[in-house]
Every structure is written in C-alpha cells, then in structure tokens.
Amino acid sequence: NAGVTQTPKFQVLKTGQSMTLQCAQDMNHEYMSWYRQDPGMGLRLIHYSVGAGITDQGEVPNGYNVSRSTTEDFPLRLLSAAPSQTSVYFCASSYRGTGELFFGEGSRLTVL
Amino acid sequence: SQQGEEDPQALSIQEGENATMNCSYKTSINNLQWYRQNSGRGLVHLILIRSNEREKHSGRLRVTLDTSKKSSSLLITASRAADTASYFCATDALNSGYSTLTFGKGTMLLVSP
Numbered sequence: 436n437a438g439v440t441q442t443p444k445f446q447v448l449k450t451g452q453s454m455t456l457q458c459a460q461d462m463n464h465e466y467m468s469w470y471r472q473d474p475g476m477g478l479r480l481i482h483y484s485v486g487a488g489i490t491d492q493g494e495v496p497n498g499y500n501v502s503r504s505t506t507e508d509f510p511l512r513l514l515s516a517a518p519s520q521t522s523v524y525f526c527a528s529s530y531r532g533t534g535e536l537f538f539g540e541g542s543r544l545t546v547l
Numbered sequence: 548s549q550q551g552e553e554d555p556q557a558l559s560i561q562e563g564e565n566a567t568m569n570c571s572y573k574t575s576i577n578n579l580q581w582y583r584q585n586s587g588r589g590l591v592h593l594i595l596i597r598s599n600e601r602e603k604h605s606g607r608l609r610v611t612l613d614t615s616k617k618s619s620s621l622l623i624t625a626s627r628a629a630d631t632a633s634y635f636c637a638t639d640a641l642n643s644g645y646s647t648l649t650f651g652k653g654t655m656l657l658v659s660p
Contacts, residue, residue, distance in 0.1 A: 538589035
C-alpha cells in the first residue's frame with residue numbers, strides 16, 4: 436500500500452505566487468488533515484476534513500484553502516504565497532474516531 | 548496553541564541506556580499518542596493510551612499516563628542508534644468527535660553507539 440502520498444516533495448515559490456500541495460491516501464480514511472512544521476513550533480493544524488465535502492479550519496488556516504471532493508484526495512492551496520509560509524507541510528489521514536494518524540513524507544516549501 | 552509540551556527538548560544517551568521523555572498537557576483528553584519522526588521524514592505512530600489506562604507497553608516502549616497530573620511519559624528501554632529521532636506527544640481533545648490531534652514541540656533523542 437502507498438499510504439499517504441504528498442507531492443511535490445520540494446517547491447520554491449516567489450512571494451505572491453499560488454500553488455497547490457497534493458495529498459492522496461489509499462486507505463479509505465474518512466479523516467484527512469494538513470499540518471505545518473516549523474523549527475521550535477512543533478506541528479500546527481492548518482485545515483482538516485472529516486469526509487468528502489466537509490472541511491474545517493485548524494489552528495493556523497489563514498492564507499490556505501482546502502477542498503475535499505473525493506475520499507482519497509485533500510489538496511492544500513496557497514492563494515498568495517508569503518515568506519511566513521516557508522515550512523514543511525505534512526498531510527495525514529486516519530480512520531474516523533480511531534485517532535492514529537498516518538503521515539505523508541512531507542512537502543518542503545520555500546517562499547522567497 | 549500547543550496542548551502538549553515535551554520535556555526535555557533534547558536528550559543524548561549511549562546505546563543500551565534507557566531514554567525517558569515526558570509530556571504535559573492542559574485540558575482533559577480522550578487519549579494521548581506518541582509519534583516518532585526521523586530526520587527529513589514523516590511522523591510515525593508509536594502508541595496510543597486512552598484516558599482510562601495508566602500504562603501501556605509495546606516492545607521496548609512503555610507509556611504511562613497520569614490524568615490527575617495531566618502528564619505522560621515515554622520510556623524506551625535498551626536504546627539503539629536507530630532510535631535517534633524526534634518524539635512527539637499528541638492529544639485528542641475530549642468529546643471532539645474527530646481525530647483532531649494537537650502536537651507538542653517534541654523531544655530530540657540522540658543515541659550514540
């Protein structure tokens with residue numbers, strides 16, 4: 436099984452550019468989420484989804500959009516990239532109510 | 548804001564020694580989980596302990612939970628160089644209904660041969 440797949444692994448953007456980080460899972464998980472990881476800050480939840488068509492904000496949602504049109508995919512869109520969005524982004528999924536998260540390998544984004 | 552806070556921030560030991568990491572949290576929880584992250588990789592789930600459990604074992608891992616003190620500890624026995632990684636605790640808020648986990652900042656463990 437592929438588990439949780441994130442693309443791209445690395446990306447460099449200029450301030451103001453937009454892009455989409457892709458996340459796909461093949462475990463039929465209802466719950467999917469996006470975290471960002473910054474040095475000294477741990478992981479912070481950006482957005483999450485509890486099923487197709489249902490999304491909600493996490494701790495740090497500003498500057499990001501999400502949608503969930505299928506169970507498998509949960510893309511994260513940066514609308515107008517800022518240097519403060521330089522980070523490592525992790526997508527994670529889980530069975531509903533179980534709690535154990537399965538993580539992707541991360542997408543390292545640099546905004547110049 | 549972080550729910551869990553790990554202590555110490557960094558820990559350096561020799562192979563064969565035991566490693567203990569602590570996690571404190573602020574509000575009531577459904578469960579507490581521990582994850583490991585190798586450098587440059589995603590997080591991997593290690594163990595989950597529910598609020599009505601006090602201790603749980605998995606291989607060389609032992610986790611305790613004290614809900615009265617809002618704290619948990621992760622013990623890795625007979626550490627190996629391959630245990631070198633960052634370790635995070637994560638809490639699942641009570642009655643949230645969904646697995647919205649809040650992570651701490653992590654403990655960086657270095658195990659030297």
